[in-house]
Amino acid sequence: MCGIAGILGADQAPEAAVRQMIDTLQHRGPDGIRIESGPGWCLAHARLSIIDLEGGWQPLHAGGSTVIGNGEIYNYVELIEEFGLQDKLTTGSDFEPLLHLYNLEGEKAFTRLRGMYAFCLIGADGRTWLVRDPFGIKPLYLSRKGDDVAFASEPRGLTPRIVPTPAAAGEVLSLGYRVSPLEEPVIDMVPGEVRQVTRDPPPLAGEGDPEGVEGAGPGAVRAAAPSTGLGIALRSEFYRRSGSPSASRGGPPPPSAMGEGQLLARLDAVLEDSVRVHQRSDVPYGLFLSGGIDSSAIATLMARLNERPVTAFTCGFDAPGARDERAHAEAVAVALNLDWRETTFGEEDFWRILPEVAWALDDPTTDYATLPTWKLAEAAKGTLTVVLSGEGGDELFGGYGRYRRALRPRWLGGRPAEPQFDAHFLNDGGKAALESWRLAAGQAVQPWMTPLQRAQAADIATWLPNDLLLKLDRTLMAHGLEGRTPFLDREVAAFAFNLPDRFKVRGRYGKYLPRKWLERHLPAADPWAKKKGFTVPVAAWIAPRARDLAPALAAHEGLAQVCNMDAVRAVFERDDQPSGRWPLLFYAVWWNIHVAGMERKEALAALLPSP
Helix, strand or coil: CEEEEEEECCCCCCHHHHHHHHHCCHHHCCCCEEEEEECCEEEEEEECCCCCCCCCCCCEEECCEEEEEEEEECCHHHHHHHCCCHHHCCCCCCCHHHHHHHHHHHHHHHHHCCEEEEEEEECCCCCEEEEECCCCCCCCEEEEECCEEEEECCHHHCCCCCCCCHHHHHHHHHCCCCCCCCECCEEECCCCCEEEECCCCCCCCCCCCCCCEECCCCCCCCCCCCCCHHHHHHHHCCCCCCHHHHHHCCCCCCHHHCCHHHHHHHHHHHHHHHHHHHCCCCCCEEEECCCCHHHHHHHHHHHHHCCCCCEEEEEEECCCCCCCCHHHHHHHHHHHCCEEEEEEECHHHHHHHHHHHHHHCCCCCCCCCHHHHHHHHHHHECCECEEECCCCHHHHHCCCHHHHHHHCCHHHCCCCCCCCCCCCCECCCCHHHHHHHHHHHHHHCCCCCCHHHHHHHHHHHCHHHHHHHHHHHHHHHCCCCEEECCCCCHHHHHHHHCCCHHHCCECCECCHHHHHHHHHHCHHHCCCCCCCCCCCCHHHHHHHHHHHHHHHHHCCHHHHCCECHHHHHHHHHCCCCHHHHHHHHHHHHHHHHHCCCCCHHHHHHCCCCCC
16 A cells, blocks of 8 residues: 656656655555656556555566555566566565566556556556556546646645535535546546547547547546547456356356355355455554444454454444444454454544544545544554455445335335435535436446346445545545455456346345355344434534534535535524534645645634634
């Protein structure tokens, strides 16, 4: 896990500019920075050492090719064995085998990777590539620097002031995340995208397919699929007919051909294999445990695969009426003999952590789950360096209630699995944001998909990378931790997405098959208990100070670009409209930091009257 940055295409290596870029990303790589130049490129790497602590420094070189990457390639051991690379390796890095594969077979090597990654590869064949993993677990942003292409792990590496477009601002305030480009000078690569960089400059966001970066441009929405066949293959490899090739090679049959017993055995095998490779690390690892289906399943397999008790962290809320799953998590921890550690989150934490999270999320999301995730990262820092987490389980196995509602007829309360929000304070009420979401989701949906798969694919293309994975990446990286997501593995996804609908949703239950598996392997998790949902009592913590916040927020420059300011004032002065308080407050603090250039504490203090 690292921060990467670079400039491609320059006649003279712009080391001073790249040094400035990587300095903004030091939090992603606290173990050290390296900068290196070559003909037409300058690359920088801020390292968090995970694998090959001594020899894994980047950039890496082999056979005239060079790579710099962020993330982990989990199947590097298997690739070394399959292609007989043992005698060619000079380090133990998980990224070095990629260089040798590329020298053997070109860009086909990218399709063999199993992991989370964003990297730049400069080939001995004269071609330069930028690649992002299929789910978008690891971020990668691009911009134009004159005639050159600049890239970085976070927008702050490309621009000192991040000024969101009105479309992006409206989406963040309604959807909770954006699907349009963040700002015109900066574009972000979409999940599974592969771009070949040439000497011609890339376009600004919205200009369509670039001439200088082959593959699709981001267009109007960032979920647009790459136009190259390679990019589509990387992003969609876990979709239709994924089981058939393995069946033809003597592997397991596709999920549609299995009975329940076979499916449970296959689920056990793919999940155990995923957790096993996600544990590959030369530093301490553990997990975040909520007590829900997903984290309980990961905890079960980690306990199975490790001789010593696995360290697990859980966060609970110190607020009346808050949904607190610590008791459930403790029951799981006791049953599995985990080294379980709990931390609490209260009102004081809320006001302290809010500006810290706003700083970390230079690409904003108003998901309040960022707050306890930050607190968990604080608690784990110093004990763990790698943290496994349950993101992706709901999207792949059909866990959300909106999926079940989408399958019902309208007369039984059915409705499309679209975002539901109240954004009356926006000038357009959030209509443009919903249309952008529909366009982005529609590009991910394929005609052959079932209605349930369409809802899943829409979330995988929008909500998952732009909210859940963004939250995990930024909050953990701010503490020098690496977050890993075993559910978001190509083998798990190929199995899960292609399950018959009845093994995902059955009656009032989502994630039917994982529940049945957990019933067998960890009954203490109570897998058939009613899902409580995950809420953070932000409304209760804001309420006592809402009227104090009203004057500054009703005059806030950032909110004024997209909001009806009388409605903003009413949100904070009237007690019958508390649902809009959190996104408006968070966005104002975020804007003060990333647009106005305020320090973190000042960004919040500026919204409150002086004592």
